[in-house]
Amino acid sequence: MMEQTYTGIDVAKDSFVAATKLAGKVTTSLHSNDRKGINSFLKSLSSHSWCIMEATGVYSLQLAIALYEKGIKVSVVNPLQIKRFAQTKLKRTKTDKVDAALIAEYGERMQPKLYEPPAPFMRKLQQQRMSLKLLVKSKRSFLNQLHALALIKPL
Known part of the structure; x- marks a missing residue:
């Protein structure tokens, strides 16, 4: 059986950074936050992916729905929960890549509830x-x- 991969997604208005954690390694990728960028991201995911993102209203909605409709596990988490998790880890660096990796780690450790649009x-x-x-x-x-x-x- 394939190992569950956790992908943390840091969503912004025009783009999103995805950080995938697999076997202790983290790889990141940048995508445009539009239909084309979302579709290329969807193609890069395995069926064993679990995507976790912060709730950013309209910016994360299209991506969350696309993941859900493709049958990929997705969780949309209150940003305050991620912030509190970061504080427990004493993370002070704030870049999109670091945030996305932190969100992936949050998903792996906390197993948040799955999103339903x-x-x-x-x-x-x-x-x-x-x-x-x-x-x-x-x-x-x-x-x-x-x-x-x-x-x-x-x-």
Whole structure:
């Protein structure tokens, strides 16, 4: 039987770093956080992979769903849990590669629960909620500007 491999993924807006831990060795790779980058990453994984990533909202959602749909084990973890784990290891270096390797180690040691994506209608509701929040914020900003302009007296 093949050994379980743990891949920690540090996700950012435009890219993600994957660190795979196998037989005590860690290899890292950088991918673009878009359909093309995700597809090339999926091709590099074995069926014995377990991917662990921090919950970064919209940035990690597409990747988590793609992994889930491909049948790869995936866990999406609260960033605070990873931070606390790093503190116990006294890790102070902060690079994407180090973070990804730390996330892989967290997955191996803690065996976090597996991810199940929200139903499509729930994702749509979440997107609408975020859009509404942005609109309300923009409206408030606009009204504040109008109010400030109204206070300006002509010379």
